[in-house]
Every structure is written in structure tokens, then in C-alpha cells.
Amino acid sequence: MAYSEKVIDHYNNPRNVGTLNKDSKFVGTGLVGAPECGDVMRLQIEVGEDNVITDAKFKTFGCGSAIASSSLATEWLKGKTIDEALTIDNMDIVEELALPPVKIHCSVLAEDAIKSAINDYRVKNGLEAIVLEKSHH
Amino acid sequence: MKQPIYLDNNATTPLDPRVLEAMLPYFTEKFGNAASRNHAFGWVAEEGVDYAREQVAKLIGCTEKEIIFTSGATEADNLGIKGVFEMYKEKGNHIITAVTEHKAILDTCKHLEKNGARVTYLGVKEDGLIDLAELEAAMTPETILVSIMYGNNEIGVIQPVKEISAIAHKHGALFMTDATQAVGKIPVDVNTDGIDLMAFTAHKMYGPKGVGALYVRRKNPRVKVTSQMDGGGHERGMRSGTLNVPGIVGLGKACELCRLEMESEAIRLSGLRDKLESTLSKMEESYVNGNTQHRLPHVANISFKYVEGEGLMMAMSDLAVSSGSACTSASLEPSYVLKSLGLSDDLAHSSIRYGLGRFTTEEEIDQAIAVTEKAVNHLRELSPLWEMFKEGIDLSKIEWAEH
Numbered sequence: 001m002a003y004s005e006k007v008i009d010h011y012n013n014p015r016n017v018g019t020l021n022k023d024s025k026f027v028g029t030g031l032v033g034a035p036e037c038g039d040v041m042r043l044q045i046e047v048g049e050d051n052v053i054t055d056a057k058f059k060t061f062g063c064g065s066a067i068a069s070s071s072l073a074t075e076w077l078k079g080k081t082i083d084e085a086l087t088i089d090n091m092d093i094v095e096e097l098a099l100p101p102v103k104i105h106c107s108v109l110a111e112d113a114i115k116s117a118i119n120d121y122r123v124k125n126g127l128e129a130i131v132l133e134k135s136h137h
Numbered sequence: 138m139k140q141p142i143y144l145d146n147n148a149t150t151p152l153d154p155r156v157l158e159a160m161l162p163y164f165t166e167k168f169g170n171a172a173s174r175n176h177a178f179g180w181v182a183e184e185g186v187d188y189a190r191e192q193v194a195k196l197i198g199c200t201e202k203e204i205i206f207t208s209g210a211t212e213a214d215n216l217g218i219k220g221v222f223e224m225y226k227e228k229g230n231h232i233i234t235a236v237t238e239h240k241a242i243l244d245t246c247k248h249l250e251k252n253g254a255r256v257t258y259l260g261v262k263e264d265g266l267i268d269l270a271e272l273e274a275a276m277t278p279e280t281i282l283v284s285i286m287y288g289n290n291e292i293g294v295i296q297p298v299k300e301i302s303a304i305a306h307k308h309g310a311l312f313m314t315d316a317t318q319a320v321g322k323i324p325v326d327v328n329t330d331g332i333d334l335m336a337f338t339a340h341k342m343y344g345p346k347g348v349g350a351l352y353v354r355r356k357n358p359r360v361k362v363t364s365q366m367d368g369g370g371h372e373r374g375m376r377s378g379t380l381n382v383p384g385i386v387g388l389g390k391a392c393e394l395c396r397l398e399m400e401s402e403a404i405r406l407s408g409l410r411d412k413l414e415s416t417l418s419k420m421e422e423s424y425v426n427g428n429t430q431h432r433l434p435h436v437a438n439i440s441f442k443y444v445e446g447e448g449l450m451m452a453m454s455d456l457a458v459s460s461g462s463a464c465t466s467a468s469l470e471p472s473y474v475l476k477s478l479g480l481s482d483d484l485a486h487s488s489i490r491y492g493l494g495r496f497t498t499e500e501e502i503d504q505a506i507a508v509t510e511k512a513v514n515h516l517r518e519l520s521p522l523w524e525m526f527k528e529g530i531d532l533s534k535i536e537w538a539e540h
Binding site: 017032034036038039061066112 | 443444445446447448451452471481482483486518519520521522523524532535537538
């Protein structure tokens with residue numbers, strides 16, 4: 001199976017690889033997937049004033065599409081408010097990266113990672129966690 | 138150096154130019170049907186087939202009449218197992234095989250289970266070899282066939298074929314082996330090994346795709362299989378269909394070359410393989426899969442923990458290799474062969490198979506080592522699991538959200 005140019009670009013030059021301080025109350029961390037399934041994504045956001053995401057970092061264990069999906073997600077997250085970030089849909093990632101049907105689960109995982117990072121941030125700051133849709137699974 | 142470097146010789150091998158040369162006349166001037174008995178065109182084609190039969194027989198130590206040409210190893214596996222089951226069903230319905238077999242064996246056995254066969258799938262030890270005591274214990278008076286592969290396609294381990302055939306024979310069962318990866322690579326002799334039926338194919342030994350053979354013993358005991366393809370009664374009635382003369386000639390030539398060059402080639406390839414393997418297994422958290430003593434000379438299967446195989450292959454686009462990972466939505470299951478060794482799913486997902494071949498050079502192996510090291514290090518930088526491992530976090534204690 002051939003990868004799209006955008007997947008290859010993100011794979012070869014991943015954006016925002018790294019680690020934020022998970023103990024900071026301004027940082028939300030989402031860790032999704034499982035090693036047994038061959039995909040684990042860790043996505044972190046740092047939230048500044050007015051709920052704006054000032055930084056985003058990721059590390060991913062997985063195939064090229066999983067790495068590209070999380071790299072793209074961090075790019076999209078920076079500068080967005082939390083409410084805007086919650087509107088990112090996995091199909092936006094599928095479309096942007098031209099993922100084939102067998103790789104759609106990589107984009108689902110990235111969406112889950114975003115929501116999970118936001119929830120971690122919310123809970124840390126005394127807000128209720130948002131109930132995550134499970135309809136993708 | 139040609140890019141990408143081909144290190145997937147367990148999937149298929151390139152055709153040796155000497156094989157192609159032998160085949161070419163049989164596409165054009167020697168185009169006859171080997172079954173045409175009444176004119177020179179047929180005789181010439183038949184001569185080519187007869188000579189190939191001798192070349193094949195010589196490689197595996199049998200007589201020409203014991204070779205049934207097929208379209209490949211999958212067909213030979215089907216013919217051997219289904220053919221024995223149908224021929225000997227009066228005697229019993231029990232077949233013994235192993236969980237690490239190729240799908241051509243496993244799925245054929247599953248098919249027969251629907252038709253009244255009882256099949257025992259032996260597990261393997263963590264080195265990939267079957268337990269002979271377990272085989273002995275599984276034998277029953279109803280056992281008609283034991284089918285255990287010679288060398289494994291994913292990890293290269295060589296089963297103790299002589300001991301297995303002795304156990305099968307002691308209990309009155311036939312012994313069949315799928316020797317697709319072994320014939321032409323290591324000495325295989327149907328008499329010293331006690332083999333009654335054996336499947337193999339040309340394209341794993343520098344011959345063409347689309348042609349293979351089933352060896353069927355004719356003496357001590359005389360083995361018969363029920364044909365699975367009906368028609369003109371070719372191949373002594375066991376496999377009808379016009380013979381693929383150029384393919385058969387190619388298989389014959391490929392067998393001859395393997396017979397003449399096997400000994401030196403095995404030494405050369407195991408030397409290169411050992412260089413690759415010993416260098417890469419020095420990397421932190423890398424593991425060689427399968428028994429390293431009883432093994433084909435040209436295969437190495439290594440897991441690089443905390444990186445995912447498919448992602449790794451993408452980082453190594455200069456190398457053509459295989460991975461035990463299958464990261465698709467249809468099947469998130471990694472290799473069943475690696476899992477049967479007791480490897481955890483994450484290690485199975487992290488595995489790469491390197492298959493060396495006749496045209497692999499030392500320069501290519503050096504390049505493969507460098508590319509692999511660079512890719513593994515790059516992906517570990519991206520891997521949250523590697524970071525957690527480095528921080529001393531026990532990954533097995535984390536509650537992963539399965540998806």
C-alpha cells in the first residue's frame with residue numbers, strides 16, 4: 001500500500017515531537033491505544049489564558065499513518081481554544097492525510113487522544129470530564 | 138548498489154538468469170504439449186519435462202516417478218493433505234499438524250475438519266520447535282497423517298524431521314512435510330529424513346512462480362493420493378492439466394543449481410546473516426526470535442521493542458523486508474507464528490524478518506544494518522513507550538484503553 005505524500009511528509013518530519021511536564025496544571029495529557037494493538041499515542045496540550053492551546057506535543061508508537069495523524073493533530077491544536085479543539089473530527093484528519101479505509105482507526109485514535117488530553121486538563125482544573133463518544137469503535 | 142535492497146527472499150526469490158536461459162526455448166520453438174505422443178513437438182517438450190524431473194529428483198534423493206508437478210507449494214500442500222485424507226479415510230480420520238504451519242496447511246486442515254477429519258494442532262516451544270513427546274502423545278490408531286513443515290517461513294527454524302517421521306511411522310501414519318523454505322537451501326533427502334510426501338516450489342529457490350511439486354513416495358510404503366484436479370490424467374492421474382513445460386524446465390534447472398551451489402551458499406549466507414543478526418541484536422531491547430541452532434541459513438527475525446514493525450518498515454524504505462505486524466483495521470492481530478512462540482503482542486508487532494538470498498552482497502548487509510539502526514533510533518525518539526521504559530515505568534502495569 002502506498003502512503004500519501006502528506007503522510008510521508010509528517011512521518012519524515014514529524015511536527016512537535018516531545019514531552020510537556022505532565023504534572024503542570026496547565027498541561028493536559030492523553031495516552032490512548034495499547035501496545036498489543038500496535039498503536040499507542042501520547043498527546044499533550046499546554047493551555048494558556050482564555051483557554052487557548054499554546055503548545056502541543058506528541059509521541060506515538062505505531063505505523064506511519066498513526067504517527068502522521070498525531071503529528072497533524074498537534075499542528076492543528078496550537079492556537080485553538082479548547083472548545084475549537086473539541087470540534088476536530090477524525091474524518092478531518094482522514095481527509096487531510098488521504099488515509100485509506102484500513103488506516104481510519106489511526107485518525108480515530110488521534111481524535112481520542114485530543115479529547116483525552118482536554119479531559120485531563122479539565123479534571124486537573126476542577127472541571128467535569130466531557131463524556132467521550134464511543135460511536136467510532 | 139541497487140535501491141531498495143531486496144531482503145525478502147522468504148517471500149520470493151528473483152529468477153536466476155541461468156534458469157531463465159534454460160526456460161526460454163520452451164516458450165517458443167519447443168512449445169509442444171508434453172502429452173502429445175504422436176509428433177516431435179510433443180516429444181521435445183516431454184524430454185524437457187523428463188530431464189527436469191531427474192534434476193528435481195536428484196536434489197531430494199528420490200526417483201523421477203515420485204514427482205508430481207503442480208502450480209506451486211500451496212497446490213502441493215492441498216493435494217498432499219486432501220489427497221491422503223480421501224485415500225486413507227477408511228483407515229482413520231486423524232491428522233496431526235502444528236500451529237506454526239503455513240496457511241496452505243492450516244486452512245486445508247480446517248477445510249477437512251468440515252468433512253469429518255479430526256485435526257490436532259500441536260503447539261511449539263518458545264524456540265519454535267515442536268515437542269516430540271507431545272507428538273507421540275497425540276498419535277492414535279486413527280492417525281493417518283502427520284504434517285509438519287521442514288523450515289519455518291517467518292523465523293526459519295528447522296523441525297526435527299527425522300525424529301518426527303520416525304514417530305509417525307511407528308504408529309502407522311504417513312509423514313508429510315511442507316519444505317517450501319528448506320528445499321534448495323539445506324540438504325533434504327526424502328529417504329534419510331523418512332518423508333512420505335513433500336511440497337515445495339520453484340520461486341523460493343530462484344526459479345519461476347507458478348510451478349512446484351509434490352513428492353509422493355512409491356516404495357516402503359507406496360503412497361497414493363486422490364487427485365484434486367480431474368481431467369486428462371496427467372502426472373499418473375494424480376494431477377490433471379497440461380504441463381507447464383517452461384515452468385517445469387525452470388524448476389528443474391533451479392534444483393540443479395541449488396544442488397551444486399547449496400553447500401558453499403549456505404556457508405556464505407549464514408555468515409552474512411550472523412553478521413546482520415549479531416550487530417542488530419547488540420542494540421538495546423532487541424531480541425532474536427526462534428531457535429538459533431536449528432535454523433535455515435538465510436533468515437533472521439528480530440524484534441525491536443518499543444517500535445512498531447509497520448512504522449519501522451516505512452522508515453526503512455531502502456530495504457524490502459517483512460514485518461510480523463499487521464496494522465490494518467481488518468486485523469490488528471500480529472503474526473500467529475510469533476505469538477505461538479509465546480511472544481507478547483507488542484514484541485510480535487515490533488518484529489522484522491530479513492530474508493537473504495543468492496544475490497545478497499556483504500555491502501547490502503552493511504547498508505541494511507546501518508538503515509535499521511538509524512530507523513529504530515529515530516522511531517524510539519518518537520515512541521512514548523520507549524520514553525516510559527527509559528523512565529523505568531512498568532508498561533505491563535498500565536491500564537491500556539484497548540481499541
